[in-house]
Amino acid sequence: MNAIDNKWIGKRTIRPDGADKVTGRAGYSADHNMPGQIWGRVLRSPHPHAVIRGIDTSKAEALPGVKAVVTAKDIVDFPLDKSVMLGIQDMRWMCRNVMAREKALFHGHPVAAVAAISEEVAEAACKLIEVDYEVLPHVIEIEDAIKPDAPILHDFVRHEGKPSNIATTMVNKLGDVEAGFAQADLIIERSFKTRPVHQGYIEPHACTVSYAADGRVTIWSSSQGQFMVRAMTSLLTGIPQSNIRAIPAEIGGGFGAKTIIYLEPVAVLLAKKSGRPVKMVMSRDEVFRATGPTSGSMSTVKIGVKNDGTIVAAQGTFYLQAGGLPGSPLRGPVGCSFSPYHIENVLSVGYDVVSNRSKVAAYRAPGAPLGAYATECVLDEIAEKLGMDKLELRLKNTAKPGGKTVYGATFGAITFKETVEAIKYHPHYTAPLDKNPSKGVVRGRGVASGFWFNAGGESSAQLNITEDGNVNVTTGHPDVGGSRASIANVTAELLGIDHSRISVLIGDTSSIGFSNLTGGSRVTFASAMVVTQSAEKVIGQLKERAAKIWKIDPEAVIWDNGEARPAGPNAGQFPPLTLKDLAAKANEMGGPIGAGVQLNTTGADPGFATHCVDVEVDVDLGIVRVLRYTAAQDVGRALHPDYVEGQIQGGVVQGIGWALSEEYLYNAKGQLDNASFLDYRMPVCSDVPMIEPIMLEIPNPKHPQGVRGVGEAPIVPPLAAIANAIHDALGKRFYSLPMSPPKVLAVIDG
Amino acid sequence: MTDIRYLAPPTLDEAVRAFAAAQGAARILAGGTDLLVQMRNGMVHPGTIIDIKKIPEMTSITEAADGSFWVGAAVSGAVLAEHPRFGKVWPGVLEAINLIGSTQVQGRASAGGNLCHGSPAADSVPAMVAAGAVLTIAGPNGRRTMPVEAFPVGPGRTSLAAGEILVGFTLPARPAGSGDAYLRMIPRTEMDIAVVGVGVSLTMAGGVVTAARVGLGAAAPTVLLVADAAKVLVGSKLDDAALNAAAAACSAACKPIDDKRGTIVYRTKVAAVLLKRAAAIAADRAQGRA
Numbered sequence A: 001m002n003a004i005d006n007k008w009i010g011k012r013t014i015r016p017d018g019a020d021k022v023t024g025r026a027g028y029s030a031d032h033n034m035p036g037q038i039w040g041r042v043l044r045s046p047h048p049h050a051v052i053r054g055i056d057t058s059k060a061e062a063l064p065g066v067k068a069v070v071t072a073k074d075i076v077d078f079p080l081d082k083s084v085m086l087g088i089q090d091m092r093w094m095c096r097n098v099m100a101r102e103k104a105l106f107h108g109h110p111v112a113a114v115a116a117i118s119e120e121v122a123e124a125a126c127k128l129i130e131v132d133y134e135v136l137p138h139v140i141e142i143e144d145a146i147k148p149d150a151p152i153l154h155d156f157v158r159h160e161g162k163p164s165n166i167a168t169t170m171v172n173k174l175g176d177v178e179a180g181f182a183q184a185d186l187i188i189e190r191s192f193k194t195r196p197v198h199q200g201y202i203e204p205h206a207c208t209v210s211y212a213a214d215g216r217v218t219i220w221s222s223s224q225g226q227f228m229v230r231a232m233t234s235l236l237t238g239i240p241q242s243n244i245r246a247i248p249a250e251i252g253g254g255f256g257a258k259t260i261i262y263l264e265p266v267a268v269l270l271a272k273k274s275g276r277p278v279k280m281v282m283s284r285d286e287v288f289r290a291t292g293p294t295s296g297s298m299s300t301v302k303i304g305v306k307n308d309g310t311i312v313a314a315q316g317t318f319y320l321q322a323g324g325l326p327g328s329p330l331r332g333p334v335g336c337s338f339s340p341y342h343i344e345n346v347l348s349v350g351y352d353v354v355s356n357r358s359k360v361a362a363y364r365a366p367g368a369p370l371g372a373y374a375t376e377c378v379l380d381e382i383a384e385k386l387g388m389d390k391l392e393l394r395l396k397n398t399a400k401p402g403g404k405t406v407y408g409a410t411f412g413a414i415t416f417k418e419t420v421e422a423i424k425y426h427p428h429y430t431a432p433l434d435k436n437p438s439k440g441v442v443r444g445r446g447v448a449s450g451f452w453f454n455a456g457g458e459s460s461a462q463l464n465i466t467e468d469g470n471v472n473v474t475t476g477h478p479d480v481g482g483s484r485a486s487i488a489n490v491t492a493e494l495l496g497i498d499h500s501r502i503s504v505l506i507g508d509t510s511s512i513g514f515s516n517l518t519g520g521s522r523v524t525f526a527s528a529m530v531v532t533q534s535a536e537k538v539i540g541q542l543k544e545r546a547a548k549i550w551k552i553d554p555e556a557v558i559w560d561n562g563e564a565r566p567a568g569p570n571a572g573q574f575p576p577l578t579l580k581d582l583a584a585k586a587n588e589m590g591g592p593i594g595a596g597v598q599l600n601t602t603g604a605d606p607g608f609a610t611h612c613v614d615v616e617v618d619v620d621l622g623i624v625r626v627l628r629y630t631a632a633q634d635v636g637r638a639l640h641p642d643y644v645e646g647q648i649q650g651g652v653v654q655g656i657g658w659a660l661s662e663e664y665l666y667n668a669k670g671q672l673d674n675a676s677f678l679d680y681r682m683p684v685c686s687d688v689p690m691i692e693p694i695m696l697e698i699p700n701p702k703h704p705q706g707v708r709g710v711g712e713a714p715i716v717p718p719l720a721a722i723a724n725a726i727h728d729a730l731g732k733r734f735y736s737l738p739m740s741p742p743k744v745l746a747v748i749d750g
Numbered sequence B: 001m002t003d004i005r006y007l008a009p010p011t012l013d014e015a016v017r018a019f020a021a022a023q024g025a026a027r028i029l030a031g032g033t034d035l036l037v038q039m040r041n042g043m044v045h046p047g048t049i050i051d052i053k054k055i056p057e058m059t060s061i062t063e064a065a066d067g068s069f070w071v072g073a074a075v076s077g078a079v080l081a082e083h084p085r086f087g088k089v090w091p092g093v094l095e096a097i098n099l100i101g102s103t104q105v106q107g108r109a110s111a112g113g114n115l116c117h118g119s120p121a122a123d124s125v126p127a128m129v130a131a132g133a134v135l136t137i138a139g140p141n142g143r144r145t146m147p148v149e150a151f152p153v154g155p156g157r158t159s160l161a162a163g164e165i166l167v168g169f170t171l172p173a174r175p176a177g178s179g180d181a182y183l184r185m186i187p188r189t190e191m192d193i194a195v196v197g198v199g200v201s202l203t204m205a206g207g208v209v210t211a212a213r214v215g216l217g218a219a220a221p222t223v224l225l226v227a228d229a230a231k232v233l234v235g236s237k238l239d240d241a242a243l244n245a246a247a248a249a250c251s252a253a254c255k256p257i258d259d260k261r262g263t264i265v266y267r268t269k270v271a272a273v274l275l276k277r278a279a280a281i282a283a284d285r286a287q288g289r290a
């Protein structure tokens, strides 16, 4: 199955969703409409922090054209004293994020929602809702939120026995760091800051919801999991899952942030109250203000080494912004920061800090980039002080098979070294760099590595042979990164038929078995596994049918190149039976042909990446441009190389934005000041060079095709790689992101 | 939903009459790349929209016998770029206008809209100021002219009186040995808003500057004419001392704010850097080196 002479696996086949997307036919979440549909709008808090003493909706309800109004009263309450988990989400926080309950916790926090005959009427009605706020002092930044006299967001949050904004502490430990540092010849300890950054998907959140007279609900929306949409909506509305059908639309980007919901339960309640289908579409402003981003952070990393470069101890302290409600991705920096390396003594501690910002959502390798940023910058400084090649330092300390990680797992095969070596011998790293090409322009080169856990989990597939002998494959995960194309390649390879005879579909919650989120770099890994097993079952059926026709033993039939054949001369002499032949005889020979598999998949080994980047700095303006970027990663098996390269390139571009230009800016009133793509500066095409991916295909032995998750590891190294390159160019180190022109110029001017 | 009346008069007189008749409830539409954005944001709610793109005078580019140029207020960046002569005479003005937005935006966006929107960061305005453009304005009381630098009065505010419409720009005849340039600092490479923008226009003879004008954008509540910077350039050979003095004058003229797009310190420094760089390009063009 991993043979190089594969016909379909590893080929750049035409993507199944391509024609629809380039012709504008693809249906995204805002594209679905229903007869009689009305519009929902959300009223949002104008204050970053306020007690909600009361809400009077009577004037809004009296406005002609208004059909329903919803507030937190209508949403199922999850009392603060009892945690109810759905995956990694605590429903206590989800219910308060979807609609402010006791308090408005950030500027833009939903307070009520209206459904009316038009968006304009709904908007006008929102303005008629009278909310009685008791405005409280607010706090935005981590350093302010953890001060002893900071405004406290939640009375129920205690840290070391006292009211606090530190909601959780996570401690991962290995060996004894004190003893480790005692053996060190050199110890470097540095503190770093990163800003919250948004996932920046192009498609805003949207949904259309129907609530039928018999109480059955249908939801059209785009998300990273239709089953998550169903489960969360069920929990927040009290409607049983069997009465909710969530239909996944094409998704215009999610990057983790669409692993939770904002609108769907509100729309369901509005539809239920009004008896009309309800459509809701967020504006870009709402997306920035009230969804995502990922955490900003404050971290300190201390690493001790011997003179020969052996790392003897590492310690990390990571404060992460959670937003208004607990739940930052502590596991990312705490678990990933030191995991590429074999270190006997590690102490990694994370603090989840609430403040008056929108609640964070997952973003590509949640939390790992900001941890790697700190660790990989410190390693760069260590290599400099030791006079050692930066990649040599990493090679000397690579994690070992059988080694224990700080987060508890024991490594199997390790593919980190290969990524470092791929960069070390690449013409990019070995090419000389003209460090001062002209007056006022300096250049530098940097490297950094990264780690991500990857994940398996629940997936379902159904593979059906059509009556005319072609194939439909259905899986249960929204296709964010090309899973349909990969599944088509796998199915064509296994069945030995032309790729064009296969249609791959994403099922809705009523047409396919439970499938967990598209996230954690798991979907191609897990769905290829269930599709493989489904195909194997179907091939078994096909062989049985042929055996029946030939009246021989099924064991005596083989499936080869899309045909059933007698296994050998002893089995008998029969002309082969194709898929079409067998489909034509399906009914007389036992009925429809098809099989499904549902699994909790395991064996998703972690991902490693090492990157190299050249930057150029305009020393008079402080502008940093990325000139060349090479990203090496162990990808297991690239079922469809275009998509694997796309994942690597996309992750790097997002990392470049995080490093150089993206940040959430709050004004003194606690309001987000740059809620638009103009002032929230994601890189545009001309800001980034062609990013060269190096796909190292080292098959994952625990997967039928050798697949390894690839979507997240590539966003982990860029932050540090770029910081290290800027240091190489300027001889100055930066300890906070983004390294935007004013900051860079300030450092240059010292 | 509130209804909006859309008018596209074929003559300036009709446009002026309709604009006056609407008594402040109307908006002029050139390319719409600012107006439609403002309407969608709910910042303006015009009852009437008067599209000026059907008025020949406002969509024409003409080079007069004396070498001066007329550019109608509603001429789009793309159309101006296609003019066979304009970009040869005024490369700096053209590059400033062509920096606005993207290819799609260029198909619509006009220098008139850029100016009338009143943003201190408008890209074409510093270049027009450096060029010494003169505006023609028409209103219920007839026509008047004014230098472009007198037009903006504050962020989003202009000296148009009620019912007045900007008709177009007259760029003066160009003596031999002239060149202009516009540079802006943006954090990204495109699709961004100027943190600082500098336009420089020079006339040179024998390597010596005989006339100079400098326009400075995004560094004060309005785009500025920096006469002090021009003064030190005139008579110089653009030696380091003259450039440093002009750069210092540019920094001194800055009255910026600290905002999400840039800090006071940063803008003040960048104004000086851009002055030097833009002057170098303008000088190359003036001396036929570029």
Ligand SMILES: Cc1cc2nc3c(=O)[nH]c(=O)nc-3n(C[C@H](O)[C@H](O)[C@H](O)COP(=O)(O)OP(=O)(O)OC[C@H]3O[C@@H](n4cnc5c(N)ncnc54)[C@H](O)[C@@H]3O)c2cc1C
Residues within 6 Å of the ligand: B027, B028, B029, B030, B031, B032, B033, B034, B035, B036, B037, B052, B073, B074, B099, B100, B101, B102, B105, B108, B109, B110, B111, B112, B113, B114, B115, B116, B117, B121, B122, B123, B124, B160, B164, B165, B166, B167, B191, B192, B193, B194
């Ligand atoms: C994606 C995008 C990118 C952009 N990038 C830039 C950029 O890089 N640099 C930049 O400077 N701007 C930029 N802009 C802003 C805008 O494109 C420019 O300001 C453009 O020049 C406006 O011209 P317009 O013809 O579209 O004006 P309109 O939107 O038609 O008009 C602008 C304003 O001026 C008024 N007006 C227009 N013409 C007249 C007239 N003749 N008399 C009286 N009033 C008038 C209108 O009523 C309106 O208030 C961008 C806009 C977008 C949407």
